[in-house]
Amino acid sequence: MGLCHGTLTAIPSGPVLDHRTLRNGSSLVTAAIPDAALTCLDFWCRGGSAWEKSGEEGVAHFLEHMVFKGSRSLGPGEFDRRIEALGGSSNAATGFDDVHYHVLVPTAESNEALDLLLDLVLDPALEQDSFCMERDVVLEEIAQYRDQPDDQVLQTLLELCCAPHSYGRPILGWETSLRQMDPAGMRRYHHRRYRGANCCLSVAGSIQEDLISHALSSPLAQLALVEDCDPAATNRSALPFRQGRECRRFARLEAARLLMVWPVACADDQLAIAGADLITTILAEGRRSRLVQKLREELQIVESIDMDVTTLEQGSLVMLEACCPDDQLERVETEIQAELQRSLSAEITDEEFQRAMQLVGNGHRFSLEAPGAVAASVGSQTLWGRHRDLLAPLQDLLQWEASSLRDRVMPLLQPQRSFTLIARSEDNS
Amino acid sequence: MTTTGVLSAKLWIRRGSSADPCGQRGGHQLLASVLSRGCGPLDHLQLADLVEGCGAGLRCDTHEDGILISLKCRDVDADRLLPALGWMLRQPHLDEGQIELERDLSLQALQRQREDPFHRAFDGWRQLAYGRGPYGHDPLGIPVELEGLQREHLIELAGDLESLGSVLALSGTIPDQAYERLEEWLGSTTSQTNWQEPEAAFSHQSEVDPSAQSSLSLQPLATEQVVLMLGQAALPHGHPDDLALRLLQAHLGSGMSSLLFRRLREEHGVAYDVGVHHPARAAAAPFVMHASTGVDRAELSLDLLLSSWSELIEISLAEADLKLAKAKFRGQLAHGSQTTGQRAERRAQLRGLNLPDDHDKTCLNHLDQLGANDLRDAARRHLQCPQLSLCGPLDTLESLEKQWSLSGYAAGSSHG
Numbered sequence: 001m002g003l004c005h006g007t008l009t010a011i012p013s014g015p016v017l018d019h020r021t022l023r024n025g026s027s028l029v030t031a032a033i034p035d036a037a038l039t040c041l042d043f044w045c046r047g048g049s050a051w052e053k054s055g056e057e058g059v060a061h062f063l064e065h066m067v068f069k070g071s072r073s074l075g076p077g078e079f080d081r082r083i084e085a086l087g088g089s090s091n092a093a094t095g096f097d098d099v100h101y102h103v104l105v106p107t108a109e110s111n112e113a114l115d116l117l118l119d120l121v122l123d124p125a126l127e128q129d130s131f132c133m134e135r136d137v138v139l140e141e142i143a144q145y146r147d148q149p150d151d152q153v154l155q156t157l158l159e160l161c162c163a164p165h166s167y168g169r170p171i172l173g174w175e176t177s178l179r180q181m182d183p184a185g186m187r188r189y190h191h192r193r194y195r196g197a198n199c200c201l202s203v204a205g206s207i208q209e210d211l212i213s214h215a216l217s218s219p220l221a222q223l224a225l226v227e228d229c230d231p232a233a234t235n236r237s238a239l240p241f242r243q244g245r246e247c248r249r250f251a252r253l254e255a256a257r258l259l260m261v262w263p264v265a266c267a268d269d270q271l272a273i274a275g276a277d278l279i280t281t282i283l284a285e286g287r288r289s290r291l292v293q294k295l296r297e298e299l300q301i302v303e304s305i306d307m308d309v310t311t312l313e314q315g316s317l318v319m320l321e322a323c324c325p326d327d328q329l330e331r332v333e334t335e336i337q338a339e340l341q342r343s344l345s346a347e348i349t350d351e352e353f354q355r356a357m358q359l360v361g362n363g364h365r366f367s368l369e370a371p372g373a374v375a376a377s378v379g380s381q382t383l384w385g386r387h388r389d390l391l392a393p394l395q396d397l398l399q400w401e402a403s404s405l406r407d408r409v410m411p412l413l414q415p416q417r418s419f420t421l422i423a424r425s426e427d428n429s
Numbered sequence: 430m431t432t433t434g435v436l437s438a439k440l441w442i443r444r445g446s447s448a449d450p451c452g453q454r455g456g457h458q459l460l461a462s463v464l465s466r467g468c469g470p471l472d473h474l475q476l477a478d479l480v481e482g483c484g485a486g487l488r489c490d491t492h493e494d495g496i497l498i499s500l501k502c503r504d505v506d507a508d509r510l511l512p513a514l515g516w517m518l519r520q521p522h523l524d525e526g527q528i529e530l531e532r533d534l535s536l537q538a539l540q541r542q543r544e545d546p547f548h549r550a551f552d553g554w555r556q557l558a559y560g561r562g563p564y565g566h567d568p569l570g571i572p573v574e575l576e577g578l579q580r581e582h583l584i585e586l587a588g589d590l591e592s593l594g595s596v597l598a599l600s601g602t603i604p605d606q607a608y609e610r611l612e613e614w615l616g617s618t619t620s621q622t623n624w625q626e627p628e629a630a631f632s633h634q635s636e637v638d639p640s641a642q643s644s645l646s647l648q649p650l651a652t653e654q655v656v657l658m659l660g661q662a663a664l665p666h667g668h669p670d671d672l673a674l675r676l677l678q679a680h681l682g683s684g685m686s687s688l689l690f691r692r693l694r695e696e697h698g699v700a701y702d703v704g705v706h707h708p709a710r711a712a713a714a715p716f717v718m719h720a721s722t723g724v725d726r727a728e729l730s731l732d733l734l735l736s737s738w739s740e741l742i743e744i745s746l747a748e749a750d751l752k753l754a755k756a757k758f759r760g761q762l763a764h765g766s767q768t769t770g771q772r773a774e775r776r777a778q779l780r781g782l783n784l785p786d787d788h789d790k791t792c793l794n795h796l797d798q799l800g801a802n803d804l805r806d807a808a809r810r811h812l813q814c815p816q817l818s819l820c821g822p823l824d825t826l827e828s829l830e831k832q833w834s835l836s837g838y839a840a841g842s843s844h845g
Contacts, residue, residue: 037763068685069695077695080685085753087760089684104764136698140654144701144721147652149544251651255541287477300530303537323541351482358484366435366486366501369768 014368014390015204017378020216024196024225028215029382031204031374031390039110039205040371042102043121044383047193048095049173050166050314058173059181059189061094062138066186067101068092069130071123076130079120088113096167097267097313098383104372107206111214118201118219122194126183135178142172149253153423156250157259157319161242161419167312196223202379205371239263239315245420253425255303256329258336260320260418267311267384274360274396275409276318280307281356282348282405283339283413284320288355290343291320295335301328305336313384318413326424333422337415344410348402357397364393434504434602437769440514441781442496443593444586446570447563447712453582455570458491459532460583460590464498465489466527469516473527476513485510489517491568494711495781496590501770504602511604514597515615518590523583532575539569546648546820547721550656551706553646554717554818558662564712598777601769644840645833648820655727655821655829659734660717663811666709667784672792673799673807674716677741678707679757680750680804681718688750689718692733699726699733711782716812724825731817731829735836738815741808745801755796762789814838 015031022028049060068090070076083090088105101121105113145151155170162168201220203211215221241263265272284291284307295302305322324332367373368390381388449456465480465487466473480487485502487510498517502510542548552567559565569575597615599607664671681688682705689703700720707716718738722730746754766772779788815838819826833839 036767038767077686077691081753084684084686084760085756087756087763089760089764106760106763130695133695133698137694137701140699140721140723141701143653143723147546147654147721252544254544255537286481288474288481296534297530300533303534303541323537325537351478355478355481355484359481360484362484362486362503365503369435371767 015374017387017389018212019382019387020212022196022216022221024221024223026196026198026220026223027200027382028212028220029200029202029378029387030207030212031202031371031378032207033205033371033374036205036371037106038104038371039107039113039203039207039211040102040104040375041110041114041117042100042202042204042372042375042379043117044098044100044200044202044379045121045194046097046198046383047099047189048097049169049171050096051193052166052189055177055180056185056189057169057177058138058171059177059186060099060193061171061173062135062178062181063124063186063190064092064094064099064101065134065138066126066131067121067124069127069134070125071120072125073123074116074120079116082116083113086113090117094171096171098380100376100379102372102375107208110203110205110208110211114211114215114218122219122223124190126187126190128183131183131186135181138172138178139175142170142175145172149250152250153248153253153257153259153421156248156423157261157419157421160244160246160421161261162239165240165314167239167314167317194223196225199223200379200383202375202382204375204378239266239312241315241419243417243419245422247422247424249424249426251426253423253427255323256326256425257421257423258320258322258324258329258332259421259423260336260415262318262413262418264309264316264318264412266315267313268386270386270388270393271396271399272409273309273311273316274393275400275405276309276316276412277360277363278353278356278397278400279405279409279413280309280318281359282352283307283343285359286355288352290339291336294339295322295332299331299335301325301332301335329422329424333420340410340413340415343406344414346406348406350402353402353405361394361397364391435769436500436502436504436507436599436601436603437773438500438507438511438514439598439770439773439777440498440500440518440595441598441777442498442518442590442595443494443781444590445492445495446566446568447493448589449563449566449570450582450586452574453578453586454566455535455568455575456578456582456586457496458568458570459528459535459575459578460521460523460586461489461491461496461498462531462535463523463527463583464496464517464521465513466531467522467524468513469520471513471516472522473524479513480510483510487513493564493568497774497777499770499774504604507602507604511614518595519616521587523580523587525580528578528580528583532578535569535575536572539567539572539575542567542569546650546652546654546656547719549648549650550658550719550818550820551717553648553820554658554660554715554816557643557646557816557818558660558715564662564710564715596777596780598773598780600773600776644814644816644838645830646816646818647823647826647830648818649823649826650820652821654721654723655730655819655825656719656721657727657731657734657829658717658719658818659738659815660706660715661812661815662713663707663716664714665712666714666782667788670807670811672795673804674707674811675792676751676754676758676799677804677808677812678705678716679761680746680754681705681737681741683754683757683761686753688737689720689734692737693720693722693730697726697729697733699723699730709778709782724822727821727825727829728832731832735838738812738838741812742805745805748801751801751804755799758796759793762793
């Protein structure tokens with residue numbers, strides 16, 4: 001046996017945050033991780049697919065692609081070359097509520113990276129030729145997802161329970177809507193969403209001395225001062241949800257799936273989200289959780305069973321997914337329903353409660369190491385007006401007791417309140 | 430409540446799926462999966478209570494070259510949890526019922542993997558490149574052999590777990606006097622270890638001679654896209670030419686400035702996901718370009734992959750591209766050592782592959798000595814015989830098969 005040490009790095013407490021609101025309503029937040037060799041710059045915008053109007057389906061994500069095709073001052077590919085020549089990397093992601101663009105660079109290069117990132121995101125070229133080429137890439141991306149049965153099942157479920165709300169349609173949009181788009185329409189969307197109050201820059205890692213003053217005089221500060229007046233922005237708990245149950249068949253499915261989804265609180269209600277995290281951990285996180293122990297360990301009728309909380313601004317979703325042989329589906333559904341119903345009255349034991357507190361709490365503690373993860377967490381919270389310490393979720397957990405979890409959260413996750421999708425293979429029909 | 434001291438422990442055991450005995454492919458994975466299902470003084474439930482009760486993460490992954498046990502916990506729980514690593518390594522219960530459960534879960538996981546066309550394409554490529562050699566099967570195993578694995582087989586494999594030694598790497602808030610307490614946590618070894626010097630690490634090459642094998646694998650599947658994988662079993666990690674191939678990987682497939690990204694995505698718009706798969710291995714590692722594309726543009730995509738491959742051998746990189754590839758390589762090392770888990774895993778991996786702790790630093794020091802011609806020459810030595818695996822609709826595969834036969838790399842084909 002050999003023993004070797006990695007670098008000695010302790011994190012005595014969460015990174016210290018510094019929040020600023022600029023005159024135009026945009027936000028700047030820094031999370032100092034003094035020992036980090038890299039700095040992450042993460043630009044967030046309230047510009048996810050939920051903000052698309054009729055005929056714009058897919059534009060938020062397509063715009064994210066187009067941003068990387070260059071700005072009025074950065075030629076095609078120049079941003080990527082320059083960031084990667086600095087020893088950095090970049091990427092972006094579009095969600096239902098928001099979109100973010102991030103670069104990770106050695107700390108000494110963060111000023112230059114900031115200039116490049118803001119120029120690229122706030123002043124995209126959106127040229128016709130590259131628009132057509134990139135649309136082909138997005139269509140290939142859609143085709144790639146269509147070839148993954150897992151994604152097909154999930155998308156079907158969201159459509160069945162959330163449509164016509166935007167959470168019920170694919171973030172990537174539809175082929176028809178994408179083919180009807182043009183650069184002018186995309187620019188209108190950019191102008192509408194990428195403006196002061198909708199934007200936040202998050203920086204995590206080692207913070208260079210002059211980075212904040214540099215950011216305060218950057219194009220972020222030049223964005224138009226317009227408050228967000230879209231009704232959806234203030235109507236955050238308006239997610240319509242259809243309860244029910246359906247069976248569908250899918251091509252090339254090698255294992256049957258049972259999915260259940262429930263609507264829970266919107267992201268603003270962080271205390272309720274903490275409760276949902278604790279309950280899903282008690283039910284389906286680890287071998288000692290109720291559903292895993294019963295269905296996988298004792299009855300041995302599922303290959304896997306998971307529950308997750310997807311935190312969303314207009315209403316979060318709790319999802320359960322069980323993978324099992326086709327001939328076990330009926331029994332799996334019966335057992336899950338029985339366990340959820342039993343949990344309405346069964347006491348949550350001290351062991352179960354403490355175990356969930358530790359698992360959820362450590363999930364938060366363990367996520368504070370890498371600048372990229374910290375910048376994403378801080379940026380998404382600040383974007384939506386939640387100026388909270390990174391370890392604030394630990395305080396939320398302490399507000400819950402075993403009895404309040406059972407009495408207030410478990411009733412939300414009952415079979416009759418869910419939408420259930422039974423997914424079987426076409427090949428078995 | 431504000432303490433966030435974290436400890437990551439990685440225990441690398443130098444016995445992976447490449448050491449699966451004949452007829453027992455999947456043996457090490459099955460063994461690894463039951464190590465945490467009862468060991469030392471704890472049965473499977475007691476161990477789960479201990480680990481989950483601390484809110485810790487404990488997992489056991491089987492790779493081709495080794496089994497990696499990963500523990501992540503708060504520093505205050507380290508004393509209670511670290512001994513579990515020793516029990517898993519040296520005192521596994523190998524309970525019959527738990528083996529049966531894990532075997533069944535592995536068989537179902539193998540079945541479910543078949544949904545992914547990328548997985549099918551890689552399976553096809555792996556068969557072409559490694560055949561029945563040590564890297565020729567998924568670490569999860571082969572269903573028919575997995576079904577036959579019994580407790581006595583696992584007892585035998587467990588007895589050999591330390592025959593090539595193991596490495597524990599700790600990162601984060603490390604307990605005091607870690608060296609002195611190693612035996613307290615892990616117990617003492619019961620088997621003879623065989624520590625190899627670094628130069629012995631790349632002594633065993635791929636057992637398959639690509640020139641004597643098929644060069645094409647077809648996996649027909651009713652999908653919209655075709656997945657293309659073009660690559661070769663190349664070099665062990667730490668080989669004198671490994672750094673040159675790592676730079677070629679950075680040039681071809683790392684980041685949005687990479688050649689494949691620019692050529693397939695930005696210039697032709699034929700694919701979304703493109704890249705190069707080139708993991709660190711003890712023996713000849715895959716060096717595989719991959720892309721997925723619509724059927725109507727599959728021929729163009731294959732052309733682009735083939736020309737990109739040929740250029741590696743025929744043309745020296747431009748100085749600007751070489752400089753960029755080196756910057757990316759430096760960046761990758763920094764990006765890959767951000768968390769305690771990443772740092773511990775890299776240390777464990779290096780020692781696991783019998784490479785020195787300062788291997789990455791040595792590579793950085795050697796970077797400036799490598800010129801564009803060195804990279805081209807390394808490609809000529811090690812990337813002359815790529816093999817192609819395709820997964821997608823049959824009629825498209827057949828037309829691509831004709832195209833491949835005219836490419837100059839073709840030697841034969843096999844149908845999945």
